[in-house]
Amino acid sequence: MTRAPTMPLLSAADPLPYHILPAREESPFVMISDHAGQAVPSSLRDMGVPPQAWERHIAYDIGIKEVGRHLQNALGCLLIEQVYSRLVIDCNRAAGHPTSIPPVSDGTAIAGNQNLSQQERYAREEEILHAYHDEIERHLAQRDKGEFLFVSLHSFTPAMEGGEPRPWEIGLLHDHDPHSARLMRTLLEAEGGLCVGDNQPYVLNSHNEYSVPYHAGRRQLPALEIEIRQDLISDDAGQRAWAERLARLLPLLWAQRKERA
Numbered sequence: 001m002t003r004a005p006t007m008p009l010l011s012a013a014d015p016l017p018y019h020i021l022p023a024r025e026e027s028p029f030v031m032i033s034d035h036a037g038q039a040v041p042s043s044l045r046d047m048g049v050p051p052q053a054w055e056r057h058i059a060y061d062i063g064i065k066e067v068g069r070h071l072q073n074a075l076g077c078l079l080i081e082q083v084y085s086r087l088v089i090d091c092n093r094a095a096g097h098p099t100s101i102p103p104v105s106d107g108t109a110i111a112g113n114q115n116l117s118q119q120e121r122y123a124r125e126e127e128i129l130h131a132y133h134d135e136i137e138r139h140l141a142q143r144d145k146g147e148f149l150f151v152s153l154h155s156f157t158p159a160m161e162g163g164e165p166r167p168w169e170i171g172l173l174h175d176h177d178p179h180s181a182r183l184m185r186t187l188l189e190a191e192g193g194l195c196v197g198d199n200q201p202y203v204l205n206s207h208n209e210y211s212v213p214y215h216a217g218r219r220q221l222p223a224l225e226i227e228i229r230q231d232l233i234s235d236d237a238g239q240r241a242w243a244e245r246l247a248r249l250l251p252l253l254w255a256q257r258k259e260r261a
């Protein structure tokens with residue numbers, strides 16, 4: 001990957017772009033959480049975004065950091081979280097994608113993303129987007145020999161601005177590995193009363209998204225992207241309940257995959 005020289009974006013006062021929760025043991029899961037974070041580089045100040053907007057889904061995936069941490073604790077697997085807000089740069093988009101550094105998000109104009117210079121874009125790409133994905137690559141390279149499921153965690157808003165309510169409690173997104181999604185869907189539906197989206201509310205492909213195609217699709221690794229509706233995981237009880245459910249079902253999914261392989 002060619003990298004243009006940049007003006008530094010992050011300073012010593014800013015956190016690293018990724019947060020690692022290491023595996024406790026050999027685990028068949030590697031998890032990532034692209035939209036866990038709400039941090040903003042201090043040099044960008046508030047990006048001209050009103051305080052209440054930082055608490056909305058446009059800034060991060062509400063509830064998913066907590067679900068991911070409970071799940072990581074239960075499964076003992078590696079979890080890599082993105083630390084910066086998706087309004088700074090969306091780490092589930094390729095560099096240069098129209099919504100990578102969104103000038104508008106769900107009807108809210110992001111003043112700090114208007115009329116950026118090429119240097120300012122490169123700085124966000126290099127220091128946040130590529131730094132995060134390089135870290136994921138480093139961990140995957142260490143794991144290349146063993147088999148594992150690459151799990152990407154997200155949450156979705158119950159309705160976009162002016163849009164229809166979304167009926168799914170959970171969505172399973174897939175592209176190169178429909179098999180894992182199919183098995184997980186059957187397991188979730190056996191729980192009773194769950195509306196499970198199949199490539200809903202989003203379709204996973206290499207144009208719409210980045211992390212799963214880039215890391216797992218390219219290697220043909222078993223992979224699953226999980227999207228949980230945000231109203232279900234906006235409090236501690238919901239976060240724990242969904243983590244408990246996934247911690248129970250993911251090992252069953254993996255066992256079934258191995259059996260039928």
Ligand SMILES: [Zn+2]
Binds near residue numbers: 061155
């Ligand atoms: Zn997300």
